[in-house]
Every structure is written in structure tokens, then in C-alpha cells.
Amino acid sequence: MTAPISRAHLHQRGSMAVNMMLLLIGLVGMLGLVEVGYLYAAKRDTQKVADLASLAGAQALEDCTAGNTGNTAASGNATTENHFGGTLNVACGTWSAAATTGVTDGFSASAAGVSPNAVRVIATRPVTPFFAFPSTLPAVTTEAVATSTPPVATFSIGTTLVNVTGAAPLQQFLTGIGLNVGGTSLVGYQGLADVYITPSGLLQQLGISVPTDLSAGGLNTLLSDQTNAQALVNVLNAIVTVGGQSSLTNANVSLVNAIDAQLGNVPLNVLLGSSGSTPSGLFAQIVGPDTAANSALNANVNALQLLEAAIGVATTGHAVDARSVNLNLPLGITLNSAVSVIEPPSIGIGGVGTTAYTAQIRIFLDLTSSGSPLLGGLIDLNLNLPLTIDVADAEAELTSLCNTENASGAPQATLSVTSSVLKMCVGNITQANAFSTTASCDQIPGANSPVQVFKLSAAGTNFASLNTSFATNALTGNSSVTLAAGQTANTGDELNIGTSVNNLVTALTAALIANASTTTSATPTQTAQQTATDLWNQATGSTDAAKLQNALNSIQTSSTGLQGTLGSVTSNVTSLLGNTVTLNTTGLLSDVGSLINGLTGVLSGILGDVGCTVGNNSAACISVIQGALNSGTGTGTNSNAFVGLIGFLLQALQTPLNDVGSQILTPLLSFTGLQIGENTVYLQSLKCHNVQLVY
Structure with missing residues (x-):
């Protein structure tokens, strides 16, 4: 007989069943x-x-x-x-x-x-x-x-006026834009030549917040916002601080004060970006898809060039008075001159199509005189010669990125370079409007309006005058360079400053002399008589014969000088003038030859003119000179009397025009032994294709 199951046993078996069930449930859950x-x-x-x-x-x-x-x-x-x-x-x-x-x-x-x-x-x-x-x-x-x-490059372009190489790079730059900050120590800035910072770091140091999802277009808008313009000293301090050289902040204050004092206490502000096709800010307009914004913000930028560009932007449009140059000009001619940056330099960051600009320099010169006696007598010279010279400008544009490699396997970028040097304009230009446009000087208001450059007159009679406006052709160049990051290349033709300036001055002189108007109120007889009278009155000599000889010699000297000047109008000079001014140098040279040939006969028979040399008759002596001015049988179109007067006008103008070249243009261009016409392209950094997960 089976023993009855106790309650305790049943309870134990029930517990086991529950445990097994829980175990099964756990296993199923697992x-x-x-x-x-x-x-x-x-x-x-x-x-x-x-x-x-x-x-x-x-x-x-x-x-x-x-x-x-x-x-x-x-x-x-x-x-x-x-x-x-x-x-x-x-x-x-x-x-x-x-x-x-x-x-x-x-x-x-x-x-x-x-x-x-x-x-x-x-x-x-x-x-x-x-x-x-x-x-x-x-x-x-x-x-x-x-x-x-997208590939992104950082680059800059400088004419040799703006060059970061050499013993004192910042001094070179300041001199190139017309600023002389003598007494300010610039040695400490040389350490920035090998320092690179990012636009992101610069903006953060300036306290400008940049959204994380900013597009390239949005970044351009942010940088070109006038409300984000910064005082020059703040930008310089931000650059040196981010570049790890905050010890230069005191030097920045001294530098800005020196610039401010020379410019006349003007606002020195820096716009950070550029908008549209007109460059105006520290960074040129960024070109690229939306993803370029982040790449541009983190691009490497050379700290020294960024500092120089900031100074160029801040000083744009503020003319530096250059009248301190001491010129001893004849005939009471005075010179006013000024120089200014009219287009600021910029740093280019972006993809294909991005451009960067040099600092474009313009010089304004104004030669004037009022009623100055041309020959020491009664013929007066009224001179009003306002001219502007665009010294140098250039731009570089990215045309290809990361499609080639150099021998070391480093990716390269290709840039096209266009440049222009020494374009000169004469017209109704004032200093007030000379620096009002970044376009070439022929776009200055009044540049295409004729101005009376000079007038020779006496007692209401106009003997010679010139009303004109014209522009010379600039020396232009186009080239292309391919570089790896950190490399530089020189483009364009290195021009000797002396030769280039001499050609420019010769072109100006020839344009003024060869286009003097023959449509005047004076007849050849009147011109000859007035010129002869002035020559006799200013002639020196112990006897009338000696005075006559000296007067005739002066005609020959001035005519020979005119002949030499016109003969030096080479193809290089005429190419500068282009089609803006017609130079009939062949015809005028024929006129000069006619005058010189006639003078030879007069000089050989001078001693036989007893009316002057023996009779001590001033009127007779003047008549001899007048006859010499009307002599000759040349085939030219101008009267010999007019040609003789133009020869004396050349003597009056040649010294001040040559001085403009030798004492104004050449010193402004030839600092530190640099040449003009050559551009330096610097590829600061290059980032090629990088892929990343974004979602």
C-alpha cells in the first residue's frame, strides 16, 4: 500500500514545477x-x-x-x-x-x-x-x-612692391604702399613669416561667432558685413596672438600710431571679407560649394601676409602726401603729389575660380605754373598738367586643383596671373577724385575730359597751346603657374625701373610736344618776332655780335634737343601711347631739320650783318634772329618759328618731367633694389579631396 503523500512533499514538488517554469521562461527570454x-x-x-x-x-x-x-x-x-x-x-x-x-x-x-x-x-x-x-x-x-x-587652396599674389622675402619684409610692404614709418621697429615681425593661422582662429579671437552649418555664401556674407569691420590694431593683435607672438601687441600700437600720424588721423578699419566682383576686404570672395565654408575656415594662412593685407585694407583710399620731395623746378613750376592704395590686397581661399589681388597703387602728380616767362621775356607759360599713374596691380585665379603632382608626389594647384604696370592718364583730374575708383585711371571722373595742359601767350596772343586728355597703355602680362603648397613662383617680365620710367616720361613729353596746337591766333611772323625779341633781351655777351651769336646758338641748341627727344621715341614708347595720342614725329622731325638747316646758313654769315654787329642796332639784331626763325626750306607742316618755340618749350618742360621720373617715381618704386613688372605668387596651403561621413 502506497504511503500517502504528505502536504510538505506536495509543496516541495510544486516549488520544483514553478522553478522549472521560471527557468523555461528565462531560457525563452534569453x-x-x-x-x-x-x-x-x-x-x-x-x-x-x-x-x-x-x-x-x-x-x-x-x-x-x-x-x-x-x-x-x-x-x-x-x-x-x-x-x-x-x-x-x-x-x-x-x-x-x-x-x-x-x-x-x-x-x-x-x-x-x-x-x-x-x-x-x-x-x-x-x-x-x-x-x-x-x-x-x-x-x-x-x-x-x-x-x-572640395579641394581648397590658400594663396596670395604680390607684385615685387609687396614681397615677403628679404631682411625687412614688412618695411618693404609699407614702403610699397607709400608709407614711411621711420623710427618704428619692425624687426620683430620677421618671425611671423613662418607662422600660419586659420580664419576660424582669427574670427574666434576677434569675438565673431561662426555658425557650425554655415555655407560658403553665408561665410562671404558674414565676413563682408560692415558691422563686423574691425579696428586695424584689433586685427593685428588678433593675428599675432593666434600666431603665438602676443609680445608684438605693443609693437602693433606703435605701428598703427605711426601710420595714423602719416595719414592724418583717419579711421583705420579692416573689412574682413569681400562681396561681388569688387575686392574690398582682407579675404577675397570664397568660391566653392557649401562644404567649402568649413574647409575655408580651417585653411592655413600665412600670418605675415595676413598682417600686411590688413594694413593695405585699412589704408585703402587714404592718400599719402608726397609733396615733401624737394624739387628745384625752373620757371616757378610747382609740384603736388600724393600716393594711395586704391585696391587693397587680399588673401584668396577657396576652390577653382577664387581670386586674390595685390595692393594696387596710384600716384597723383600735378605740375602747375602761372604766367612764368618762357625765355626770360614777354612770352608766358601757363602750365597745368594733372596726371595719375597706376603703378602696379595684379590678380591670380585658381584654375585647377589637385589634378597634378610634382616629382615628390605632392599635389599641385594651377593659377593664372594677369598684371598691369605703369598706366598713365592725363585729363581733368584732381587729387580729390584721383583715388575715387579702383578701376584703371582712365575711369577716374574727368579723366576723359580735355584740360588745357599748357599755353604760351603774350599780350593776348596765343602762340602755342594744348588741350587734351589721353591715357597710355599699361605694360600688361598674362601667365600661368603650377605650385605645390609652400612654393612661390615669379611671373611676368622683370622691368628695369630706370628704363621703364624713362620710357613713360619720354612718352609723356613726346605727347605734349608733338601735339602742341598750330591753330593759334599768332601768325608765323608774329611768333618769330616775339620769340626773337625775347631771345635778344635775355642774350648775354660783351658785344652785340656776341649776344647775337649766343641767341642763335640757343635756337640751335633747343632745336637739336627737340630733334634728339623726338628721335628717341622708339617703338617701346609709341606702344605705351597706343591709339590715344597721334605722334607725327616724322613730320615734326622734318620741321626741326628744316629749321636747323636754315640756321646753319644764318650762323655762317652772321659777321657780314653789319647792321647788327657794327651798327649796334637792336632792331637789326632782332631782325636777324627773326630771319633765322623763318629760314629753311624744309617739307614739314609747321612754320620754323613755331618749331623753334616748341624747342624752347621742351627745354622748359623736360627738367620738371625728368625730375618727376627720377625724384618721384623711381624712389617710390626702387626701394630695397626690387624691380617692377614681376609678380610673386605664393601657394600657402592646399587641401585636396577628403571624404567624410556626414549622415
């Missing part, structure tokens, strides 16, 4: 957790496939298919290299951090004609249950977007 973990592992693997495929596609945007509905590099990476057997949706398009309308991943399919900058991969795969429980699991879908950061 199996579920394994399935869930397996599901997440499958999603992670699928995400990895999408990530790697999108990165591969972004590295090979050229593999995007027609219509941008696929990318062979992306699909090949997923199926071949990662053995993905699910469904792929690959698309090429554009990605922007600022894109928020209609998209959550910042990706938009590329429209026709729009170059893609990103690849999106959507990967989907079914998941088989690990333990066949449950019978099915949901398919996993993952998405990844990778973008190719």
Missing part, C-alpha cells in the same frame, strides 16, 4: 534576447556596408552613372568587397549642412547639369531568425551619406 541582439548585429553590419560603400563612392564621384542614380564604386564596394547580398539604393547628389527643407540627411539628388559632391547609400537586407523563433524577423534598412570635401 533566446529572444539573442534574436534581438542578432537583429541589431545584422543592422550594425548593414550600416557598416552602407558607410563603406558611401565613402568609396564619394572618393570616386566620377563613377556616378548617368542621371546620378548609381555609383559603380559604391555598389562594387558593397557587393564585391563586403559581399553584401541585400538590396542597395545608391544615388549621387549634393549635400549641404545648411540644407533643411524637405530632407533630414542634408542630401538632395543632383539636378541635371549640377556636379554631385556626395553619395547616399541605402542598404536593406532580410534577417533570418537565429533559432527559427520567431518564424520571421523584420528586414533591416540603413542609410549613409558621405561627401567629398
